[in-house]
Structures are given as C-alpha cells and as structure tokens.
Amino acid sequence: MIENAPLPFTDDPLDRDFWINARQRRLVVQSCAACGEMRFPPRPMCPHCQSENVAWQPVSGEAAVWSFAVPAPPLLPAFEALAPYVTIIGALAENSGIRMAGLAVNADGDATGITAADIAIGQPIHIDFLDASEDCTLPCWRIGPRASAA
Ligand SMILES: [Zn+2]
Structure with a gap:
C-alpha cells in the first residue's frame, strides 16, 4: 500500500469498467465491438476502424x-x-x-x-x-x- 499516493479517477465513463473489474480482481482490456482489436489505454474510438462501439474483454x-x-x-x-x-x-x-x-x-x-x-x-x-x-x-x-x- 502506498499511503497518500495520487490515485487515478475511477469514475470516468471512458474507463470506469476497467476500474470496476480491477476492484473485483479481474483484468479487462477495452476492445472494439466492431473489429475486435484490443486497445490500451482506453480511448473513445478504435484506431483501426474508427468505430465508437466499445467492448471489454477479460484477459x-x-x-x-x-x-x-x-x-x-x-x-x-x-x-x-x-x-x-x-x-x-x-x-x-x-x-x-x-x-x-x-x-x-x-x-x-x-x-x-x-x-x-x-x-x-x-x-x-x-x-x-x-x-x-x-x-x-x-x-x-x-x-x-x-x-x-x-
Ligand atoms: Zn475497430
């Protein structure tokens, strides 16, 4: 544990699912719901096909x-x-x-x-x-x- 460390904001719609899963000790990676490519860190648009449809993939x-x-x-x-x-x-x-x-x-x-x-x-x-x-x-x-x- 790091006392008083600056922590990330965990309630942003862009990456909220990442943090919710981390809380449950599950690692998930944002992926594109259209082409399936994974991306990290989370972004609002797929850099491969420009889709804004997002999925979260357990790894x-x-x-x-x-x-x-x-x-x-x-x-x-x-x-x-x-x-x-x-x-x-x-x-x-x-x-x-x-x-x-x-x-x-x-x-x-x-x-x-x-x-x-x-x-x-x-x-x-x-x-x-x-x-x-x-x-x-x-x-x-x-x-x-x-x-x-x-
Ligand atoms: Zn895509």
Missing part, C-alpha cells in the same frame, strides 16, 4: 516484462517512502502490443525488497491487485507465472 493477466525501471529521486513524497521500488511495463500474453505499467510486488503484495536484479526483460509475470483506497484498486505485477490453482 488472463499473464504477461512478460517488456520494460522496467527503478524510479530515482527526487520522487513525490508518497513514493519516496516506498523507494527503492521497481515498476514494470508488462506485455499481455493475449496481445503483446497491449502493455500496462504497474508496481512490482511479491506474493504478499509488497514492493519491499524487490530490486532490478530480480527482473529481466521477457520474464514471466502475472497480474495482482492492490487496494489503494475504497474506490481504487491498482493492477500491479507479480514476478513469475501464476501458480496453478490445483
């Missing part, structure tokens, strides 16, 4: 590290308290052109102790969710593939 949350960074000071005070930490841009398994940024966390949902040495480009990661406030659940990335449910 597995499995991904690979596309890039990562260890933000260096000076940081905003809310993030300074968390430093050092790693942020990852993950490329989704369903569509590697869909890339999402998130905090790197361990199995306890904690960013503490993860360093750049723990992460490599292309490494498997999977989505997790951090409740940042009553209204905002932030997707974040756990290192490694999701353990099987069995």
Whole structure:
C-alpha cells in the first residue's frame, strides 16, 4: 500500500469498467465491438476502424516484462517512502502490443525488497491487485507465472 499516493479517477465513463473489474480482481482490456482489436489505454474510438462501439474483454493477466525501471529521486513524497521500488511495463500474453505499467510486488503484495536484479526483460509475470483506497484498486505485477490453482 502506498499511503497518500495520487490515485487515478475511477469514475470516468471512458474507463470506469476497467476500474470496476480491477476492484473485483479481474483484468479487462477495452476492445472494439466492431473489429475486435484490443486497445490500451482506453480511448473513445478504435484506431483501426474508427468505430465508437466499445467492448471489454477479460484477459488472463499473464504477461512478460517488456520494460522496467527503478524510479530515482527526487520522487513525490508518497513514493519516496516506498523507494527503492521497481515498476514494470508488462506485455499481455493475449496481445503483446497491449502493455500496462504497474508496481512490482511479491506474493504478499509488497514492493519491499524487490530490486532490478530480480527482473529481466521477457520474464514471466502475472497480474495482482492492490487496494489503494475504497474506490481504487491498482493492477500491479507479480514476478513469475501464476501458480496453478490445483
Ligand atoms: Zn475497430
């Protein structure tokens, strides 16, 4: 948990469904209801066919590290308290052109102790969710593939 961090507005009609699903620990990606192409971040119009018809597509949350960074000071005070930490841009398994940024966390949902040495480009990661406030659940990335449910 990042105390006092600036959080995204979660009640915009454009991406409200993304945040509602994140609250339920489901990752969804906006897609075009006309041509089916996925897009992220959410936009009002499909860049492929210009349709304004929107659908939300559930995805597995499995991904690979596309890039990562260890933000260096000076940081905003809310993030300074968390430093050092790693942020990852993950490329989704369903569509590697869909890339999402998130905090790197361990199995306890904690960013503490993860360093750049723990992460490599292309490494498997999977989505997790951090409740940042009553209204905002932030997707974040756990290192490694999701353990099987069995
Ligand atoms: Zn389209």
